[in-house]
Every structure is written in structure tokens, then in C-alpha cells.
Amino acid sequence: MATQVRTRGFTLIEICTVMMVLAVLAVMVLPRLMGRRDVDTLALHDRALAMVRYAQKVAVAQDVPVFVVTAGNALSLCFDAACSAPVADPAGSGPLGVQAGSAGLTLTSSATLFSFDGLGRPSTAPVVFTIGGVAPARTFTVEQETGYAHP
Helix, strand or coil: CCCCCCCCCCCHHHHHHHHHHHHHHHHHHHHHHHCHHHHHHHHHHHHHHHHHHHHHHHHHHHCCCEEEEEECCEEEEECCCCCCCECECCCCCCECEEECCCCCCEEEECCCEEEECCCCCECCCCEEEEEECCCCCEEEEECCCCCCEEC
């Protein structure tokens, strides 16, 4: 009676296949994880642009001035220049604002304070916002007369 010996393990072809799949994943996924600051810069740019556009819409809808305040890497929307009456965040319960955070990003503008009137016109224009920290920096502009905010 012959006994059969069962060996356990992987063949050389299976090991090479797994190593190839892992290598392809490493080449595709690791650069995306390492380039996180680019994604953070784009997210901050989009959020700040949306906030400025929202400020104009609130000013027109409520026919009151809405102030856009840029101070210390933060952007806030308020109903007064001293920012004692902030615009409420429509998605939450707190005031509407965005901060550059601690990822080495910066948020600056050519005017630290300006407002939109009831017709949607900016008090100071053109205003250029710059989100930096990684190259290239992202910018958007608020145009004179119309208040149109665009990249």
C-alpha cells in the first residue's frame, strides 16, 4: 500500500503572480497617497470659492451686506465688519468658515475684508484669493461690478 504525501505551500508561479499584483498596486496607489497635499489644496480652493459664491447669494437673497473676512489662513462670512454676527453654515449648526489647517497650506487674499451688497456687487474688486503651500498655487478672482467668482 503506497501512501501519498501531500505537500502544502505555494508554487513558484503563484508567488510570482502575487508579487506582480502587489508591485502594480504599489506603483498605482502609493503616489496618490503621497500626493495628499495636492488634494488638500484643491479641496481648500473649492471650499473657499464656494463660500465666496455663497456670500454673494446670501447678500442678494436677504438684501443685506455680507462681509467676507480673510484673517490668519481662515475665511469667514459675516453680516457685519467686526464679524460679531457670522453667517450660519447651511449644512451644520455653527458659523460658516474654512481654515487652511495644519497641512502647510495657506489662504490669502488681496483684500482682507470686503462685502457684497444687496445687488451682489463687491465693495472692493477685483479680489484675488490664493491657496498655496504646494506648487502650483491655486487662485480665484472676484470680479469688479458683477462679483463673479471664478478660478
